[in-house]
Amino acid sequence: MLEVHDLSFAYKDQQIFQHLSFTIQDGEIVGLVAPNGTGKTTLLKLLCGLLPTGIDTLKLNGLSLHAKRIAYLKQLFFLESSNQLYQDLTVKDHLTYVKAVWHSKVEIEPVVESLGMVGYYKKVIKDLSLGMKQHVLLAMYIISDAQTMLIDEPLNGLDPTSIQEFEEVFLQLKAKGKSLVISSHQMDSVGRTCDHVFFLKNQTLHNVANTGQDMMSVYNHFFPKAGA
Amino acid sequence: MGAQYRITLKRSLHSVTNLVIAAAFFLLLMSTSFSHYGQQDSTQADLYGAYATAGQAVDKTITGIEKIKPASASVKAELRQKKQEKDYLDQITLVTSGGLSANLDEVNRTVLAHAKYSLRATEKDPHVQLQLIKYQDQPTSHKLIERKKDVVFHTYLYQHHMREIPIAAIKAPAANYLSDALLYHVSPFLIIAVFIVWLAEFFTTDKREGNIDVTNTLPMGKMKVLIAKIGVAFTIALPLFCLTLLAVFVVIGLSNGWGSLQYPIAYSLDGQHAAIMQLGEFLLMFLGALVAIFCFFVMLSALFSLIASKMSSLLVAELLVLLTGSSFMLGFTKLSPSFRFLPTAYFDYSAVILNSHTWPSLDLAGGINVLLSSTLALLGCTTFVIYYRQRLLRRN
Numbered sequence: 001m002l003e004v005h006d007l008s009f010a011y012k013d014q015q016i017f018q019h020l021s022f023t024i025q026d027g028e029i030v031g032l033v034a035p036n037g038t039g040k041t042t043l044l045k046l047l048c049g050l051l052p053t054g055i056d057t058l059k060l061n062g063l064s065l066h067a068k069r070i071a072y073l074k075q076l077f078f079l080e081s082s083n084q085l086y087q088d089l090t091v092k093d094h095l096t097y098v099k100a101v102w103h104s105k106v107e108i109e110p111v112v113e114s115l116g117m118v119g120y121y122k123k124v125i126k127d128l129s130l131g132m133k134q135h136v137l138l139a140m141y142i143i144s145d146a147q148t149m150l151i152d153e154p155l156n157g158l159d160p161t162s163i164q165e166f167e168e169v170f171l172q173l174k175a176k177g178k179s180l181v182i183s184s185h186q187m188d189s190v191g192r193t194c195d196h197v198f199f200l201k202n203q204t205l206h207n208v209a210n211t212g213q214d215m216m217s218v219y220n221h222f223f224p225k226a227g228a
Numbered sequence: 229m230g231a232q233y234r235i236t237l238k239r240s241l242h243s244v245t246n247l248v249i250a251a252a253f254f255l256l257l258m259s260t261s262f263s264h265y266g267q268q269d270s271t272q273a274d275l276y277g278a279y280a281t282a283g284q285a286v287d288k289t290i291t292g293i294e295k296i297k298p299a300s301a302s303v304k305a306e307l308r309q310k311k312q313e314k315d316y317l318d319q320i321t322l323v324t325s326g327g328l329s330a331n332l333d334e335v336n337r338t339v340l341a342h343a344k345y346s347l348r349a350t351e352k353d354p355h356v357q358l359q360l361i362k363y364q365d366q367p368t369s370h371k372l373i374e375r376k377k378d379v380v381f382h383t384y385l386y387q388h389h390m391r392e393i394p395i396a397a398i399k400a401p402a403a404n405y406l407s408d409a410l411l412y413h414v415s416p417f418l419i420i421a422v423f424i425v426w427l428a429e430f431f432t433t434d435k436r437e438g439n440i441d442v443t444n445t446l447p448m449g450k451m452k453v454l455i456a457k458i459g460v461a462f463t464i465a466l467p468l469f470c471l472t473l474l475a476v477f478v479v480i481g482l483s484n485g486w487g488s489l490q491y492p493i494a495y496s497l498d499g500q501h502a503a504i505m506q507l508g509e510f511l512l513m514f515l516g517a518l519v520a521i522f523c524f525f526v527m528l529s530a531l532f533s534l535i536a537s538k539m540s541s542l543l544v545a546e547l548l549v550l551l552t553g554s555s556f557m558l559g560f561t562k563l564s565p566s567f568r569f570l571p572t573a574y575f576d577y578s579a580v581i582l583n584s585h586t587w588p589s590l591d592l593a594g595g596i597n598v599l600l601s602s603t604l605a606l607l608g609c610t611t612f613v614i615y616y617r618q619r620l621l622r623r624n
Binding site: 045050069070071078080087101102 | 230231235239437438439442444447449618620
C-alpha cells in the first residue's frame with residue numbers, strides 16, 4: 001500500500017502540487033491523467049524519491065522513503081521512458097540486470113516469450129523500434145516483481161494489438177496484488193484498466209472512481225477545450 | 229553490487245572513448261620513434277664522436293694554456309690536470325677508433341677509467357673545469373654527485389658487459405625505449421591528463437546520456453553504485469594503458485630488438501650517494517606510482533562527478549588539480565616543507581623516482597602513501613557529500 005500524506009512541491013516560483021494526500025491499495029490500478037506539462041511525471045518522480053519530499057510524506061507498505069530508502073525502492077519500479085534504456089546494451093542485459101538488482105524470482109524466458117520479444121531479445125536497444133522498446137520497459141517492470149509500479153505513458157508508440165497486450169499484462173499484475181500508477185493520455189484504455197483515475201488540475205488531484213463511465217467525457221469535464 | 233559492476237563494465241566496454249584513449253597513449257609513447265623516422269642509426273658513432281669531440285676540446289684548451297707566459301703555479305697545475313684528462317680521453321678515442329667493431333669491454337674499461345678520474349678530480353677540487361662529454365639531449369653538470377653517478381653507471385656496464393645506450397638513441401631496444409619514454413621523453417602530466425579525459429568521460433556518462441534517474445531509483449546505496457563505477461575504472465583504464473605499453477614494447481622490440489630489463493639507470497636518493505636502478509625495477513616503481521596517482525584521480529573524479537554535471541567542468545577541475553603539481557607551478561613560490569604531505573608533490577613520478585625534483589617531497593614509498601591517504605580522504609568527502617545529498621532530499 002502506497003500512502004502519500006500532505007505532499008506539496010514547487011519548481012522555482014511555480015507551485016506544482018499542494019497538500020496532496022492519497023492512498024493506493026495493493027491490487028489497485030490508478031490512472032494519472034492531465035494535459036501535457038501539468039506535472040504527471042513530476043508526481044511519479046516525487047513518489048520514487050527523485051525529487052525532495054517531506055520526511056513522513058511517503059510510505060510504502062509502512063516503510064518511509066526517507067527512513068528506509070533502499071527497502072522502499074526495492075518495492076517500487078519506475079523508468080521514465082525508453083530513452084533511459086542503455087542504448088549499447090541488449091534486451092537480455094537489461095532484463096538480467098533488473099532481475100539481479102531487485103532480487104526477483106520471476107524467470108526471464110517466460111516473460112520474453114509471453115511478450116513476443118524472442119526475436120530481439122539479444123539485440124541492442126539502439127536497433128529497436130519505439131514499440132519494441134516499450135515492450136522492453138514492460139518486461140523490466142514484470143521482472144522487477146516490485147510491489148508498486150509507476151508507469152509513465154506506457155502506450156506511446158504501440159499498435160492496437162500491443163495496447164491490448166499491455167492492458168492484459170496490467171490486469172494480470174493487478175490480479176497478483178501489484179499496485180500500478182499509470183500516467184496516460186489514452187482515455188479509452190484508462191477506462192478499461194483503472195480502478196480509480198487521478199485527474200491532476202489546479203495543483204491538486206481529483207479522484208474519480210471508475211464505474212464504467214465514459215472517461216473521455218470526464219476528461220473534457222476537467223479540461224474543457226479552449227472556446228468550449 | 230556485482231550486477232551493478234557488470235552492467236557498468238558492459239556499458240563502458242562499448243564506449244569508443246576507450247579506443248581514442250588507447251590511441252592517444254600509443255601515439256604519446258611512440259612519439260620518439262616517430263620523430264626518428266627515416267633517420268640512419270648513428271647512435272654508436274655519435275657516442276664515440278662525443279668522446280673524440282671532448283678530446284679535441286681538451287686539446288684546444290691545452291694549446292691555449294701553453295701560450296700563457298709566464299706560467300704561474302696555478303696555470304701549471306691546470307695544464308697538468310688537462311694533460312691527465314687528455315690521456316684518459318685519448319685512451320677512449322683509441323679503443324673506439326674501430327667503430328662498431330670496437331671491443332666492448334675495452335670501451336667500457338676506458339670510459340670507466342675516465343669517469344673515475346673525473347670523480348677524483350672533482351673530489352679534489354669541486355671547481356675544476358672538466359671537459360664533460362656531451363651526449364645528445366642530455367644536460368651536463370659539474371656537480372660531484374653527477375661524477376659519482378657516472379662511475380656507478382659505467383662500473384655496472386663494465387661488470388655486466390653491457391653496451392651504453394644513450395637516451396637519445398635512434399634505435400634503442402624496446403626495454404630502453406619504453407623506460408626512456410616514460411622517464412625523459414613523455415611528460416608524466418601528459419599521461420595523467422589522458423587518464424583524466426577518460427575519467428571525466430566515464431564519470432559523467434549517466435548525466436550525459438540521461439540515465440542518472442535510473443541510477444537514483446536503484447534499490448541500493450549510492451555509495452555502492454559509485455564503488456561499482458570505481459571498480460570498472462580500475463578494470464578498464466589501467467589495463468588499457470598496460471596493453472598500450474605492451475603494444476609499444478612489441479612494436480619497438482620487433483624493429484630494434486628487446487634489450488635488457490637489467491640495463492642500469494644511475495640515480496641518487498640523498499644527493500650524496502649514487503646508486504643503480506635496473507630498468508625492470510624502474511618499470512615496477514613506475515607502475516606503483518601510476519596506480520597510486522590513478523587511485524587519487526579516480527576518487528577525485530568520483531567526488532567531482534557528484535558536484536559537476538558536465539564533462540567539461542569535471543575535466544577543467546581535474547586538469548587544474550593536475551597543473552598544481554607541475555614544476556612550472558611549483559617553481560613559483562617557496563614551498564614549505566609540509567608540501568611533501570600533499571599529493572601534488574608526487575604527480576611528476578619520474579622526478580620522484582629518480583629523486584631529481586626541486587620541491588620538498590618524500591621518497592617514492594612515502595609518496596605512494598601520501599597519494600593513497602589522500603585517496604582515502606577523498607573517499608571520506610565523497611561519502612559525506614552523498615550522505616548530505618540524501619539529507620537534503622528529506623525536505624520538511
